[in-house]
Amino acid sequence: MYEKKVGSVVVVDEAGKPVGIVTERDLVYVCAKGLSADTPIWMVMTENPITIGEDALLLDAVEKMRSLNVRHLPVVDREGKLVGIISVRDVLDLAAFLIRIRE
Template sequence: MEETIKEYMRTSVITVSSSMDIREAAKVMTESNVGSVIVIEGDKPKGIVTERDIVRAIGKGKGLNDKVDDIMTVSLITVREDSPVTAALSLMRNYNIRHLPVVDDQGKLKGIISIRDVAKALDNIYENSLY
């Protein structure tokens, strides 16, 4: 039986609202020691802002007082919590991303999985297959 995303995702997702400014989002990321924040609307993910997004925005002349809504990635790639870990890896490789919001079957945000989490999962799978 293949291990699922739910077993390796982090359920404490750092979220922000789309009306937050870039400076505030960067501060939240720094204080939480994370590389991305999920922009939520209600209980559903609306977008994601990563360290790369902030750097690109500043490089393109955006100000720190501009809103997260202006720089977030809205073509959000998500993965269901009951999907196999290899599905997350496949999505990350295909879309060249390092963080995936995890949703339930109704699209509600349940967690986040990073490439680091996937690597740990695959390492565990590999270790277990040796015995």
């Protein structure tokens, strides 16, 4: 996560379906609890992450993130396979871009 400068990693099963998510908050928990880097990922990930379909509107994703207080939302296709992730940072980057072109 540090090397790629991302705030989360989605854990998928053999079929490519999300089974967990590890976020920056989870890593803070690991540090606060004094756990080591050898701690298995399943011990710190949030299981059954909240997802959104790839055909959903951006507004739907923003409202879902806001109402459920999450900053990262895995995006899945019709079969439930991971196809991407949208983050609050992505939304802010888009908002900044739209503000710039409007000016």
